[in-house]
Amino acid sequence: MSVPLPAAKRLFGRWWRSQSPARQDRFATLGPLLSVLLFLAAIISAFWYLRNEEIEREIESVKRDTELTQQQVGLRLIQNQEALIRMARDMVERDADPEEFVAQAVAFARERPELTHLSWVDARRRVRASHWAMLYHPTPSGAQAEPLLPVESRVNEPETTFRAARDSRSPVYSRSFVDTTGAPVFQLQVPLVQRNAFNGVLIVEYSIDALVRHFVPADVAQRHLMSVLDEQEKVLAATVTTTPGQSSRRALIVSDAPLTPALNGLLLRGQGWRTSIGLVNNTLFWMVVALSVLTVWMLLGTWRHVRRRSQIQGALVQETNFRRAMENSMPTGMRAMDMEGRVTYVNAAFCQMTGFSNAELVGRLPPYPYWPPDRIDENHRLLQQELQGRSPSGGIEVRLMRKDGSVFDARMYISPLIDPKGQQTGWMTSITNITEAKRIRDQLSASHERFTTVLEGLDASVSVLSVQQGELLFVNRSYRLWFGGDAVGHQQLAGGAAGTTPFVADAEDDNDPLSGLPTQELTETGANPREVFVESLQKWFDVRARYLQWTDGRLAQMLIATDITARLRAEEQAAAQAEKAQVTSRLVTMGEMASSVAHELNQPLTAITNYCNGMVSRVKAESIAQDDLIAALQKTARQAERAGQIIHRIRNFVKRSEPQRQPAEARQIVEDAVELAGIELRRRNVAIHTYVAQRLPIIMADPILIEQVLLNLLKNAAEAIDSAQLPTQRRHIELRVVPRHTPEEGGVIEFSVTDMGPGIKDEVIGRLYEAFFSTKAEGLGIGLSLCRSIIESHRGRMRAQNLYNGQQAVGCRFAFTLPVETTVRIDATATPAEGETTPSA
Template identity: 70%
Template sequence: MSASPPSSARPAPAVRRRLFGHWWRSQSPSRQDRFVTVGPLVSVLLFLAAIISAFWYLRNEEIERETDSLRRDTEIAQQQIQLRLIDSQEQLLRLARELATRTVDSRGFEGQARSFAAERPELTQLLWLAPKRQLLGQWLAPGLEGLTHNGGPDPSLPMEGRRSEPERAFSTARDLQAPVYSRSFQNAAGVPVFQVHVPLIDRNGFVGSLVAEYSVQALERLLVPAEVTRRHAITVLDEAGNELAGNGGTPAGGAGKRATIVHDVPLTPAGTGLVLRGQGWRTSIGLISNTLFWMVVALSVLTVWMLLGAWRHMRRRTQIQNALIQETNFRRAMENSMLTGMRAMDLQGRITYVNPAFCAMTGFSEAELIDRRPPYPHWPPDRLDENARLLRQELQGRSPAGGVEVKVMRKDGSMFDARMYVSPLIDPKGQQTGWMTSMTNITEAKRIRDQLSASHERFTTVLEGLDAAVSVLSVEQSELLFANRSYRLWFGADARGHALLAGTSAQPGVVEDSVDTFGGLPVQELTQAGSDPREVFVESLQKWFDVRSRYLQWTDGRLAQMLIATDITARHQAEEQQRLQAEKAQVTSRLVTMGEMASSVAHELNQPLTAIANYCSGMVSRVQSDAIGKDDLIAALRKTARQAERAGQIIHRIRAFVKKSEPQRQAAQARAIIEDAVDLAGIELRRRHVQIHTYVAQRLPTLMVDPILIEQVVLNLLKNAAEAIDMAKLPPARRHIELRVVPRHTAEEGGVIEFSVTDKGPGMKEEVLGRMFEAFFSTKAEGLGIGLSLCRSIIESHRGRMRAENIYNGNAVVGCRFSFTLPVEPGARIEPAAPSASDSNTTTETTSP
């Protein structure tokens, strides 16, 4: 049997192609353009990324090869120096054994040292030291004889008590009894060196030390192979990183540049603290200096820039096409929706275009108007000559800028008024190809204009017939823009009358540019704001005017002020007469009150007068009988004087109360007003056997009132309460009056001072409470009915309120309360006082004698 290949593997590429083609066709043209533009750009960017990655890989591989070569060379130099030092150490050990066994003296030491140093030019000197550090033998390299270190001790010799590298190495070798290398230091010649101390040991122990001193520079120069120094720079560093020796192995082009590859190894054997450093430079040019790389980058950038330019150009073309389509659709929609008819003509007057609004206005279709020549079908038959003249004027370009009014006939024969505007049609080359005419139906506008003219005439007639003076003045030029008949009758056609009513000075025709009173103020805010009415007295006319003003924008856009001045002379005279009568009524009320209290006042005055008479009679009798001494006479005279003062105070208080004076508001304290009122009322209260309890809160603010008028109100309320109690024949337990003055603060009135008079009398009926404050209403047979009405007028003139109410205990009336409030001046502080606080309570009791 033969097996057929799988059917799914064969058509896979075709399926992928079909899927890709289906996906590509499903994209919009703008998206396909975007993909076509972005595809090459992405390819170039990927190519540039691949080139950069290849260069980067080659550069890293080169650095790794150079690092391996530097490591090998540095280790070769390390091994050469290490082998030489180990070989020298073995020869030194042999010589140290001979010195320890005394087979070699100082002369023989010099000979062996000379032969030993002949094969080792890196040695600077050999020293044979005793256990106490005495110098037993010494060999110096040529050129070092006779050198001292700045005239001091030789730095290469160990000295007990001195901290130096030779001393440290000598002590360590003595203690360990093994060869010890010192750290690097500078010898007498200033050359960096290090020493190896080989201890001399015999049967008795430590007998000295053999010291070999090596030059670091000579070691590096002589023992590092020449092929290594040609490839790399080999230097010797101390523990602090200072360079002690080095060759000139810098490659061509690397001078002055920092080594890119560094490898450090210790300089063995250990103990010297020296480090052998190899430095390498890249032999090939870097990625940044590669010309091929920059050529690829430049070509890639140029390609990307060209692709971006093409993409931006395509996008700009797409945007322009979309804007053109949108503008075309917008203009078409605007032409189809606008109410203005548009008609285009060529230079011969042939109609080439009409919009739907023109067809709707005339009733003719587009086919009936296109390619028509004069006379047009929408021209009225009786106006053909006039329309032909206007058309010739239009074709000659002499149409007025403000348009012309014409009569247009609809297809059904009806007429309407229209205004036509003409403008030239210019092609892209700047040549005129025809004329564009816009036509607006002004039938309704003309009708409204006629109505407005008639309305303006009627309005002007009304203003001319007003008894009030109406004037409009330009704020900037002080020019009188309008004045009705009443204004002209009183002030003429002069702007000074307007300024007189407005309370400003005006000089018609004079404009001060240097001062702009309304500069920066918005005209709309000024025109929307009104002003409070005020009263102005014109002395030349001997008239009072109620003036109301506001700012408005005149027909030409200028800011103007309008004034309406109404003659209120008669009303002002009536108010003045009413004020005088109210003052007379107040004085009359006080006189009536004193008249009603005449018997009480007489009784009150009778007591001090009787006492004065008694004192005088007694003194006369005793003086006649010579039965009084000087001291008794003085005491009697003083008592007589006190009674006379008491009578004088009563008369002075009554005289001040009933004195006729002009109402005058002044700063007054509530406590002083209450004290004066209670003193006067006490005469009547004692006669009627009524007690009064007074409470005045502490720290009350100052009131701006007429104290005499407020005292009159309080006295009237106290007298009425006492009369109500006395007439009801109440028992002594209920013959009390409570007078309270406390601060209050309500949402309706704000901060006020409340005065209240409360009695325990029989109260009042509801119908009486409703008419209590009416003029000439009284519940007394002999009453005039002006007391409470006058009291209420006084309180309301002070912007206060007055109330009356019964006090109930269940359903039974147990008293009556009269109260009134006086407003507190703005800024005054109200501190409510607790009635139960004894320190803020002032109580005055007046009882019958």
Template identity: 70%
Template sequence: MLSRFEFKNLSRRAMLPVQRLLAAWWRRQSPARQDRFATLGPLISVLLFLAAIILAFWYLRNEEIERETEAVKRDTEIAQQQIRLRLIENQEQLVRIAREIVTRQIDAHEFSAQASTFARERPEITHVTWLSARRERRASVSAAGFQSETLMSGDGRDPSMPVADQSNAAELAFQAARERRQPVYSTPFSDYNNLTVFQVQVPLLDRTGFGGVLIAEYSVEALLRYWVPTEVASRHPVSVLDSREHTVASTVTPMPGQRVQRASILHDVPLTPALNGLILRGQGYRVSIGLISNTLFWMVVALSVLTVWMLLGTWKHMRRRLQVQNALASETNFRRAMENSMLTGMRAMDMESRISYVNPAFCAMTGFSEAELIGRKPPFPYWPPDRYEENLRLQQQEVQGRSPAGGAEVRVMRKDGTIFDARMYVSPLIDHKGKQNGWMASMTNITEAKRVRDQLSASHERFTTVLEGLDAAVSVLSVQQGELLFANRSYRLWFGADPKGHALLAGNQLASEAGSEAEEDTDDYAGLASQQLTEVGSDPREVYIETLEMWFDVRARYLQWTDGRLAQMLIATDITARRHAEMVAAQQAEKAQVTSRLMTMGEMASSVAHELNQPLTAISNYCNGMVSRVRDDNIRKEDLLAALEKTAKQAQRAGQIIHRIRNFVKRSEPQRQPSSAHSIVEDAVELAGIELRRRHVAIHSYVAQRLPQLMVDPILIEQVLLNLLKNAAEAIDNANLPASRRHIELRVIPKHTPELGGHIEFSVTDMGPGLPEEVISRMYEAFFSTKADGLGIGLGLCRSIVESHQGRIRAENLYNGSSIVGCRFAFTIPVDIPRPEASGTAMNTAATP
């Protein structure tokens, strides 16, 4: 066998690989993890200790409860066994007496003697009674051992007496004994003395059958008092309960008025061999204190919780300290990386003006290494020799704390002798105690920035010179404050330095907004992104300034000013000369319209003369006829009146023709008025009828009923219709078309389209040769005409007239297959009409030859 020393050596050698693995694993962990594990070890130990204490208390408590439960169960079963043996013994004695009664070995007197001896020896029995089969009392002996005439009376007042036609416990037991022919125990009930009792009825069976019963009545309280062992009653309370679990009797009598504490341990067994619903219950109480009431337990828990809390606090403190250390290391590394990567040079000096720190950027700027600068006092090697005095003065200002807040511009010399411009900012160095221990200076190379600044200054000067030389007024106004931020020379020449001129050019919109801001102290643009406003393009508009009597073409745009404010820029160009030219052109166009009408009437002169010749000839004929008949005195008064009326009609007809032509060619200002499409068509057709009859061209007009009123100049619309009808007639006549195709169709109908909305369409359709495609694309050009003697202003005027009424005009050829069979000119005049219904629109048709 191995000795104790050898066994220890073997154990130690077996544990060496495990220790090495643990040591290697521990070294691989970071310091933070090692601290965490070092803290978690005691915490886990305390928690395990607390769990062990709780489990120990719980185990001991459960073990005690089990022991007490077993004791209660054992004592209850002992009491049950004792009562059971007593009841069986009594039952056997009663069966013996009953057998003697049946065999007539004893009579009533001898029965009383035996029953007295039986009752005196058994204090739990209240009385023994002999009843006949008809429930008649033969003999009755009380617990005292003597007969009593009051026992088991048949008057129905004794609940112990079986009474026919009743359902008391005694009667039910009597019937069961008669039927079963064996001893029967009754259910518990209250007797004449208000004691809880039960009976055992032994049937008397002879040769003739059922001869009655022998009744022994037990007191439950006496049975429990005399036959529960004393040692059992002293250990645990024993009680008898009925079927409703009401306590009938108990070995422990509670104090009056006090509530009985419910036992924590119970054990129930039936009262055998009676089995009549009575239950024998043993009760037990826990002697030990529970976990909740155990002071020692709570002290252990409190100490464990306190230890856990202290360990958690220590762990949190270590974790916070580790976090601070990591944050400090990260901050140090970050600042070092930032200082090493930044282009700004950093230099630290102590209170004696000795350089204590320089970053790599400072060394890169000056060309000197860190070793060449640390510990140096003024004059520093990067000072130019010709600026020693000035740099020394700046150094004194730094030491005295009088450095300018905006930094000082200095000249620095590199190690190779080159010079560059720099800006230096100085601030005091404060230690953790709040005491100054030096100065920190940051230096930035501004050579390039200075060059860019000079270039920007020159560029700004050139840009300002260009803006000042513009003929257009340029102004920039702050939207929120209403402040004029910029104005060029032209603006100042026309409006001065007043921002009201900007508001006039902006159409008073900005002025009203600024006014509302001043009144309500709110920002209308606070909810808008300035980028969205500045991305909006300019919207040109023409503004008339009454005080200057000038027209301006104004273009506005929102922009972000140099200080971040939202501003509006306006560029206003003087267009007064252009507006005058447009007015002159409009007057010339009006004259051209009148000229066009005169030319139309000139072209129709022969037709008009022919038209006037008819009524004038008729008037001459009527007058000559009347003169001849008056000279011959061959005319009646009625014939003279009729001739005069006809003459007046012809004269009126000639006057209407002249009046209509005069109104058509009369020069007047365009006047828009409510006009009827039907009357416009009638007048145009009547004027064009002269030319159409001359050229032998028929016209068919279709005018829809219930058309809305047109807000137009009727003379101009008549001019358009007349021009289109005359062109159609000329196309038909010049093409020498047959009579079947020498007609024109004029239609006026209401329409509604998604593009144009509600409008009335005038269309002129002819059956002529149509128009070539190149003519359709150029026919509205000025002075373009397909006629040899045309001036090329008719269709252009028609287009201008229609567009001035917010309408559109178009031309298209009509095809039959690939052949052109006509041409249609149509123009629209906008009106407010509902969408067309499904039913057709009634048309008014008129035909003029």
């Protein structure tokens, strides 16, 4: 049955009072000594527990580091194995020769320092090709040497592994063995299988020392010893090399793990040692014992000072009475609180100031009776700040309430209360009535605050300069940050020596009687804003000037300068990024058409080769006439010109250049775009029908950019038709260029691309022009967005719509317009006089 705490305290107090003074002194002496002994026993138990805890942590650390190293090495072996399997499959499929294997082996071994050599051995164990890694070449002179490879007449690890790979048709790791240099290694043999027929193996030899050196993490190697052992637990490689002829001591903490995925008998071992010392040899233990003895000695010395304490206490009471009399004679109110905010003392001046008596205030907890009801939350926040010791040294202003309900302003200064033991027991607050002083101060500062508050908060520079004297009358914070406190910055923003040379008034002008300067000229001077570049700051400013009459009657010029550097740089950066996006789009388009372009170039080049071979054969046989030779050469020249035109057209399209608006013909742009798109269309077996109206007006545009838009639309249409696998009768695109006239755009030329594909989904049409939105699996999502930006930069419009047959979409139509400068209205429904139709497959 547990005894309540108050009851236990009463029982202890009754028992203590029942003891004699001698026994009380004995208990008071034995209590601290018993506490020190218990503390010493607790320290010894803690040391023992921490020592065992450290051993457990070290065991877990060694195990964790061993598993981490196992994962690192195993992941490397798996990656290399997968790469070798791909290399073997590629060699079998392409029937690679030794030169190709050596090239692949050089690239494979360049980034894998753990490999010593790669060899290609056929089914009869003949070495087709071999490559030594640079760091593991067996001869200093670099001469070719034979690695340890499978030999049918020998029984060694390479031969055993070769047979296992041949029988299992899967990669096999060998057991560890010693190579020609005496270093421990193991091999991975990947079989070459073609149509279930064994054609040999790819042999890769690993250096065990290199695996340990490169794939044991550096932090793991610093903490623990990592080594690789064979089946007989012989150390093959380790992160720490022992001195020759000296065996390493057995570690107290060991963790083993197999070297996956090889599973060839190799074992990865992590070793650690205990760093803690025994309890008896622990210096800290003896320090605690010594401190405990010292504590006992100090307790004995403390008893001798008890008598002196009573003397000091008497002096303290006398000093307290003196200070209390001095406080009561001052007009400043004094209030003391404990650490919980309870009022423990108030002087007479504080009671007179608030109207409350000492009995009404001492012992009160917040909210205090002198707090105004509407400011309880604010005063409570200030009290918490005071109790936490965060009050400013200059004091804080508060509003207090007298007992009669009147309110007054006061300033409070707070300092901590320290007891004789040097501990803080509360806070002392001095309070001064500042109601009248604050009223006068507020009146004096109100007008200045109204003038400067808004101006100091502006991000723009505001400066006022006297026109006659050239003296700065006012500057705000932004001006001081940029130009300091002189008038040079104002003159730079005004465009020279503005403000230093007064205006000369004309006798016939209408003069302002206040300033004596021409009012009309001043109004016109400050009317137009302008952009000014300040070289010393490397900034652009939008400057607006205004003339005003200063408080003393002088004429002054006010400048408001806004920093627009970021906006101008953003505009320049946006233009540069748009240009890069245009070039990138053209490069992406040509990259997608690369295979088609290669096929297109292959035809004229093949024809040139056939013509040349035929002429060489007939010339050698002396069976060709001069006319036949000339005809063949002419055909060869035409094929070479055709190939050159294709390359020239592609080069002009992808060449980066600044956007250049120039007079251009719509027909020439269409012909160039169709010529480029024809390669892609022929590859996809899509026909194109082109219609260009005659006598179209000249447009001001960049031909390459408009050609880029057309090519993108044609390519998208061909991809839509090809992906839908439409029949031959629907695999065609129609490109039309006709003049239009609308009330919104006026005279324009309309380019339209119509395909017979499946159309565009309704939810996709609204997002076609979003950046990085694409319906293609590998699309970048910048094509249509960039096309729309190009057309809008030419003051044109772009739109897309589906073509329907009833409720079914039977095609899609993309169209864009370019404005033309013409004074003749063109009827959009009029049929052109002539047209041109150019079908191509």
